Structures are given as structure tokens and as C-alpha cells.
Amino acid sequence: MGANLRLVVLLALRNVAAHRVKSAIVGSILFFGTFLVVSGRALIQSIEHAMETSITSSLAGHLQVYAKDAKDPLALFGGGGFGSSDIGEIPDAGANLAPIAALDNVKAIVPMGITNATVFSGNELDGVLSELRDAVGRGDTVAREAGAARVRAIVDSLGKGLLATASQATDRARAEEDRAALTRVMEPAFWEEFNADPLPALDFLDARVAPLAADGRLLYLRTIGTDLQRFGQSFDRFYMVDGEPIPPGKRGYLFSKRTYERIVKNKVARELDAVREEVREKGKTIAGETLLKERVARMARQFQRVTFQLSPEEARTLETRLATELGETGPLDTLVQRFLTVDDANLERRYAFFYDVIAPMIQLYDVPVGSVVTLRAFTKSGFVRSINVKVYGTYEFKGLEESDLSSASNLTDMITFRELYGKMTAEQKEELAAIAASVGVADVSRDDAEAALFGGGTAEVAVPEPSPASPTEEVRATLAANGAPDGVAATDALIASAGPRIDERTYSEDEIRSGLALNAAIILEDPARLDETRAAIEARIAQDGLNLQVVNWQQAAGLLGQFILVIRAVLTVAIAIIFLVAMVIINNSMVMATMDRVGEIGTMRAIGAHRRWVVGVFLLETLLLGVIAGGAGAAAGVGLVQWLGHHGLPAASDALVVLFAGPRLYPAWAATDVLFGLVVVTLVGLASTLYPAVLASRIQPVVAMQGKE
Amino acid sequence: MSAIVTLSGVIKEYPLGNLVVRALHGVDLTIERGEFTVIAGPSGSGKTTLLNLVGCVDVPTQGSVVVDGQATERLDDRKLTELRLRRIGFIFQSFNLVNVLDVRQNVEFPLLLQGGLTHGERTARVDAIIDSVGLSNYRHHRPNELSGGQRQRVAIARALVTRPAIVLADEPTANLDSVTGDTIIQLMKDLNASHQTTFIFSTHDHRVMEQARRIVRIADGRIASSEAPVEAHA
Numbered sequence: 001m002g003a004n005l006r007l008v009v010l011l012a013l014r015n016v017a018a019h020r021v022k023s024a025i026v027g028s029i030l031f032f033g034t035f036l037v038v039s040g041r042a043l044i045q046s047i048e049h050a051m052e053t054s055i056t057s058s059l060a061g062h063l064q065v066y067a068k069d070a071k072d073p074l075a076l077f078g079g080g081g082f083g084s085s086d087i088g089e090i091p092d093a094g095a096n097l098a099p100i101a102a103l104d105n106v107k108a109i110v111p112m113g114i115t116n117a118t119v120f121s122g123n124e125l126d127g128v129l130s131e132l133r134d135a136v137g138r139g140d141t142v143a144r145e146a147g148a149a150r151v152r153a154i155v156d157s158l159g160k161g162l163l164a165t166a167s168q169a170t171d172r173a174r175a176e177e178d179r180a181a182l183t184r185v186m187e188p189a190f191w192e193e194f195n196a197d198p199l200p201a202l203d204f205l206d207a208r209v210a211p212l213a214a215d216g217r218l219l220y221l222r223t224i225g226t227d228l229q230r231f232g233q234s235f236d237r238f239y240m241v242d243g244e245p246i247p248p249g250k251r252g253y254l255f256s257k258r259t260y261e262r263i264v265k266n267k268v269a270r271e272l273d274a275v276r277e278e279v280r281e282k283g284k285t286i287a288g289e290t291l292l293k294e295r296v297a298r299m300a301r302q303f304q305r306v307t308f309q310l311s312p313e314e315a316r317t318l319e320t321r322l323a324t325e326l327g328e329t330g331p332l333d334t335l336v337q338r339f340l341t342v343d344d345a346n347l348e349r350r351y352a353f354f355y356d357v358i359a360p361m362i363q364l365y366d367v368p369v370g371s372v373v374t375l376r377a378f379t380k381s382g383f384v385r386s387i388n389v390k391v392y393g394t395y396e397f398k399g400l401e402e403s404d405l406s407s408a409s410n411l412t413d414m415i416t417f418r419e420l421y422g423k424m425t426a427e428q429k430e431e432l433a434a435i436a437a438s439v440g441v442a443d444v445s446r447d448d449a450e451a452a453l454f455g456g457g458t459a460e461v462a463v464p465e466p467s468p469a470s471p472t473e474e475v476r477a478t479l480a481a482n483g484a485p486d487g488v489a490a491t492d493a494l495i496a497s498a499g500p501r502i503d504e505r506t507y508s509e510d511e512i513r514s515g516l517a518l519n520a521a522i523i524l525e526d527p528a529r530l531d532e533t534r535a536a537i538e539a540r541i542a543q544d545g546l547n548l549q550v551v552n553w554q555q556a557a558g559l560l561g562q563f564i565l566v567i568r569a570v571l572t573v574a575i576a577i578i579f580l581v582a583m584v585i586i587n588n589s590m591v592m593a594t595m596d597r598v599g600e601i602g603t604m605r606a607i608g609a610h611r612r613w614v615v616g617v618f619l620l621e622t623l624l625l626g627v628i629a630g631g632a633g634a635a636a637g638v639g640l641v642q643w644l645g646h647h648g649l650p651a652a653s654d655a656l657v658v659l660f661a662g663p664r665l666y667p668a669w670a671a672t673d674v675l676f677g678l679v680v681v682t683l684v685g686l687a688s689t690l691y692p693a694v695l696a697s698r699i700q701p702v703v704a705m706q707g708k709e
Numbered sequence: 710m711s712a713i714v715t716l717s718g719v720i721k722e723y724p725l726g727n728l729v730v731r732a733l734h735g736v737d738l739t740i741e742r743g744e745f746t747v748i749a750g751p752s753g754s755g756k757t758t759l760l761n762l763v764g765c766v767d768v769p770t771q772g773s774v775v776v777d778g779q780a781t782e783r784l785d786d787r788k789l790t791e792l793r794l795r796r797i798g799f800i801f802q803s804f805n806l807v808n809v810l811d812v813r814q815n816v817e818f819p820l821l822l823q824g825g826l827t828h829g830e831r832t833a834r835v836d837a838i839i840d841s842v843g844l845s846n847y848r849h850h851r852p853n854e855l856s857g858g859q860r861q862r863v864a865i866a867r868a869l870v871t872r873p874a875i876v877l878a879d880e881p882t883a884n885l886d887s888v889t890g891d892t893i894i895q896l897m898k899d900l901n902a903s904h905q906t907t908f909i910f911s912t913h914d915h916r917v918m919e920q921a922r923r924i925v926r927i928a929d930g931r932i933a934s935s936e937a938p939v940e941a942h943a
Contacts, residue, residue, distance in 0.1 A: 004821050004822065004824055006821075007814075007817075007818065007821045010810070010814070011807075011809065011810070014809030014810065015809055017809075018808070018809050599805065600805075600807060600808070603799075603801070603805040603807070604807070604818075605766075605790070606764070606766050606793060606799050606805075607793070607794070607799060607818065607819050607822065607867070608790055608791070608793045608794025608795070608819055608822050608823070609790070609794075609822055610787065610790050611786065611787075611790075613822070700766070701766040701790075701793070702761055702766045702767055704766070704799070704801060704805055705757060705760070705761055705764070705766060705801065705802075705879055
């Protein structure tokens, strides 16, 4: 048997060598087949791994639970519209999630709530004016002088531009009013008034002049409220980039670093970053790309985003430095515009200059770390809620800094989330009750408000808002209700001088954990046992009758999670089609080869070779070719993946950036890819040889007697 | 002596397009063990058909062919193959060597198909038979490096290496010049004498016929004459 096998192998080898054309055709098909399968599979696995990492290590965890009666499926990274999905509620996250946390293989469970908050980033003049108001409020004369000087500088620059264009305005009456307002504040008399009584002057500036400066922006911030302590411990890639972590139990806001850089940053700096990225990462040139050239021109026109922020002293410094840098003199506005009109040769130098010299003089981010930001959100009941929270810093996930997925969300504490979402804390309910009591109104529930208001005889009724207003509004309400003597104007002044009020309370772990959550991330000890643990969780949910459902990270990621399945399906179908064609070609050339070998096979049959022996020789030939050509193809595939793993595969489109979890994918291959490729190709080869082999085995020994060779 | 091949009432028909061609019209023939028999006849007389039936590569349409005690018409493909492998050696008109194998491997081939021998036994047998056909110096040559006569010697060695009961040779000298042909026939006669192997040839070469001990003449699918064995006149 062993000797027979040796003969078959020898015959097969010799035949492979002897039938060169057939071997070359079949061999190259098997080569490319294996190459495709090995490299394609390695790439898909790498993409999947990159996506899995960027999804599971950032927000999703391995599994997610949310309310069973949710109207929409959970989509952590956004599903359809803006904040429109209703994923239900987990009323008491602490009690509801505890049974799951106790299960085997569950490392941690992190309650979350997704909301979309907006933040208005005022224009440059707004910022300077609010600082000036602060200075006036504090009675800080030095800061007040400096602030006033900056306002005058901005107004001066703004005025010149606007007065020049006013004659072309379509709305003449409006233009005339704007011109009058600007002319007024450019007069020294206005600033004498300011010195005598700053507040009316400030109001005028706020109301009439600030809107004339470039528009401020509404930032849409996808925000996830979570138990920040547990979040930080559970997602081990989490780290702070700027600022400091939110202290335990405190309320606060953390921007994702990428959001901070791409949305919150000063417009000119952002544009400069983007231009540099296009040139450095994507290898474009400003001279060669019209779009990029236009972008640079647009950036230069935004120069006021820099100049408006400068104090007169800074303006003078910058003017001197820019004059030296550019080798020309002129007004600051012109110099800054010239400076920002970068080209391929000076881009790097100007980029460095911008960050070394200009950035320290301006507020580089519209919402600086350490400042208080006013978050606004539409609550469940449909009205707008504003909350002031401190921005503690920016965060990032290690290794996923470039992933748009991982950095899609900003973080806040659970308490702030609940308020934004529209849920009142026990304390707020008490406070509301106290306010209601202090003004002596009867409490009327929403349901019977109509009857109480129109049916009954009670004179004074108050319909409680489902939630109190923001702290500032509360102050106003309380003061008004208590009959503050000077009325609303005085209240405004008080608020302005006091600055935005924030909730400094430290919340207990119990308060954070026991309240409402929308969903929770489950992190596993061993991710390989995901399906098993998921089943255990489902069993537990059924057993305890909890209103929960559990999904894996892919489902939790919404559409994005399905994307990888689509790619995988496309690749599978493509490979299947290629192999189908390959099978036909292999089959054909093997049948042709069989025709050539009728005499030889007939002789072997006459001498005493059995049919299955003939089939065996044919299959073995293909198997050998499969091992040789397939091995070479697998080696080439591994080589390509290895090379890409070293140099990185650039993401050609934004969609790919998401998939690759960064601008480049560094794929890796595994032994299973090679094994899979070889097995698939060998099976395809054998399947396509089966018919020719059977055909060959049917050759009658009689043909050997028919002579001609 | 006992009969090694017995044909009785053998009819063989072939489909040819829509027609059925009858190649053998009721043949009765007995061949004894150790005979050196020539089947002679013109082209199309049915001698190759007869040889195919005796060689178990074909079965009769009617009648019975008994080879080494087995009625071939009752055997399936597997059993026929076994019979060919164990009991019959073939020598073909155009040698039919396996081109990708060298002389040794070609000769060893049927032994490997049979299995059962150790490497040493095989080597000894293959080397001995190659010696006896006078190709000791060509063991590692490929068939295309050999002359026609040398190739036919390899074929003879391959046919005899399994020590078959019958060796069938279909026009073994047709593709050889007369001198080489004579040598080959002489070699087969020697082997017939030394191994007591039954040799059955088909030929229309008169010089070959002269060497035979018995000549079976066939014409139009019937036995025309069947001369009794002529005792050693060579």
C-alpha cells in the first residue's frame, strides 16, 4: 500500500510536470484563488477586529442591555435621525442590572444614557463682552480696562468693514440702524458713558453690536451620560488628554478629544489642521487641488476669528512678528490674511508659527477646559432644558484616537444626563414643591388641570412644569416670586455679576446608580464566550421577569455593526463567483488533459489498474498542484498582508476611515487565514477534478489495444 | 496439459453508428497451458477482438470465454481487472509504456498495483527481468530515450514481471524492423520455454508465424484453421 501510494504520488508529480499547459492554467487559478482568499480574509478579519475594538472598547462593551419594550432598536453610534430613536428606559438601573452583574463571565456593567445636547458657542465679540461683564461685576478695574480696549479694537475693525459694505446692503433701513449703532460705539463719548455706568453700555453692545460680528455656532454634541467612575474602570483604554477627570460624585462634562479638535476648536485652527492633514496624510498639494486652494482662501477670510481675540498689546506684538515672518509691513488684518494664505512650501513653517505664536494669544477652543458650558437638550416631554456644567477636560481611548466611532460621543455624569433627559432628582422635586408652597399656589396635576382651571372656583393655581428650569432661571423665578423690589432688570444684573451657577454637590454612588438609565454596557471577562454569556443573561432576564433585552456589540452599533456583515457578504459572493469560474476552467482543462491521456489510462486499466486507482491519481494531481500553487498563493497573500501591516492601507474614503478605525488600516494575518485559504482552494480544486477523474476512470482498457500512440 | 483458455460459441457484436457489426460469428477455441500460439488473419478478420476477449478487456455478446478457470462474461469490472492484474500480461503493438516513468518504474508498475511484495522482493524481481530482456544498462532511461526494440523489451519485461499465466501480444513486431522483430520473437520463445508461460499472439507477419508452435487462422470472424502444435522444429 505504501509503495502503491508512492507510485501514485510519483505519477501525479510527473504528470504535473509533464502536462505543463494544464498545470500552468490550473496552478495559476489555484495560486490566485488562495492569494485572494488568504489576503481577503485577513483584511476582513482585520477590519472586523479594528471595528470590534473601536466599538467594544469605547462605548458598547461586548453586550448591551436596554428596555425590552423599546420602540426602536438600540443604535449607540446613531441610527437614523438626530436623537429621534426611542430605546425605552431602565427605571431603576441599580436594581434591574444587579442580577446580570452577578452572572459568570460578566466583568462589569456600566449604565448609560444617550442624549443629544446643543451648546451655543458665542462669537468672538460675545466672548470678550462676557469677560468684560465679569470684570465689571468683580469690580476688577484692570481687567475692565483691558476688556474695554479689546471691545473697542474689535468694534473698530468690524465698523470699517461694515461701513464699507453698508451702501450695497439690500435692506437699507436695517443697514442704516447697524451703521448708526457702530458709529455710536466707535465714538469716544460712548466709552465715557461706559466708564460712568458700564451696565447699560454693555447691554447696548450685547443687543445691538454683538449680532453684527460673525455668527456664533450651535454645537451638536452627542452625549452619553454614565457612571463615570465605573466607565473609567471598565473601559481600560479610556484616558484623559486635557484637563482632569471629573471628581467622584461630581457633575461635569468631558469632550472626546476628536470632537474637541474637529468641532470645538477655533475655526481658523481647525481649517489649518484640516489643510495640513489633506497634504500630509492624503498626499495632496495645495497648488494641485482646486478645492484645497479654495479652502485656504476661505480660511484666510476668517482672519477675524484670530484678530478679534487679540488685546491691543497682543495685536501689536503679532503685527511685529508677522511683519518679520512675512517680510512685509501693513495693517494686522492684511498681515494675518497673508499669513493664512499658505502654500505647499510654507505650510509646515506657518503651521508651527500658528501654534507657537498665535495660538497662545487666542482662545483656541470655543469652550475652554475649566469653563462652564450651558448644555441644552429637548427633554422627553418636549421642552428645552438648560444645564450648566463644568468642562473638566477631554478624553480619548488609547489606540483608537483616530477612530470616528470611538470618539463619536462626549461624556457627562448620570445626574446631568437624567436632567437633560427630563427626569427630576428627588431634591429637585422638593425644591419645586417648596417654590410652589412659598408662592401659595395649589398644586394641580396635569391630568385634572383643565377641571381645576376652568371648572373649579380656585383663584390661584399653578401647573407644575414636569421639571424645573435651569439654575439661572430658577433664581429668577424665585426672586420674582418673592417679590424682589427692582424687578427683572435687577435680577438680570444679579445673574450677570454672579456668573453662571453650577451644581457643586457631590452625589453618592447610590444616587448615581439607582436612578434611570437607558442602556448599559456589559464587559466580559472572556469575550470568546460572548454567545454563551448572552444566553445566560437572557435566561436570567426571563427568570426574573426583567423588562430588558440583550444585544451584542454588533447589533448595538446599529447600521454600522451591520456594515461589516455586508462587506463580508460581498467578499464571500465575489470569491464564490471567482471560484465558480475557476471550477469551470479547471474542469475544462482537466477534461482536455484526460483526452490527451486516454491511451495511457487505457494501458494502465488493461495492465490491472482499478477505476478508483485512476480517480485517485487524478485527484492527487490536483491536490499536489493545490499544495504547491496554493502554498505559493498563500505565501503571496501573507506577504501582501504583511507589507500592508507594515506600511498601512490608506482609507480612501471617509466611510473607510470609520471601518478602519483610523486613516490607515494595519492588517494582520493569522494561521487560520492560511489554513482556510488552502482548504477552500483544495476543496474547489478537488471538486472541479471529480468529473474529469470519473471520466478518466470510465476509459475502457480496450483502447490500449487499439494501437496508435 | 490442461486448457488455460476455452472459447465456446463466442459471438461478439459492436455497435457502429446505427448498425451492429458482428466481429466474431461463433468461435470455438481451446488453448493449452504453455502453448506458443499465433492467431493469424488479415485486418478486420476479428483477431484483435478475439485477443481482447482472451485478455479480459472485453466480454462476449454471446457464448462463453473461460480464462484460467473463470467465465469472463459473468465477471464485473472489478473482478475482470483483478484477473488481468494477476493472471495476464500484455504486450502492445505500440508498446504503451508510461512515458513519465523510467524503465524500472514501468516494469515495477504492475507489481505495485498488485501489492503484497516487499521492497526487496520487488527490486530483485524487477532487476532479474530487466537483465533477462537485456536492458540492465537502461534502467533509468525514459521510454522516449529508447529505440522501438528496446521499448518492446521493456513492455515484455512489464508483461512477465508478475509471472502471469498468459501473455497476450497484439502484433508485437508490427512497429519493428525485421531484425529487431526476430530478436523479440526469439526472446519470447526463450521465455516461453524457461517460464512455461502461455503466449498468444496476433500477427499477419509470416516470419512470426513460422516461429509459432500453433497457428490459428481466422477469417471473417470465424476460425479458418487451427493447426495442432508442431513439435519443436525450431
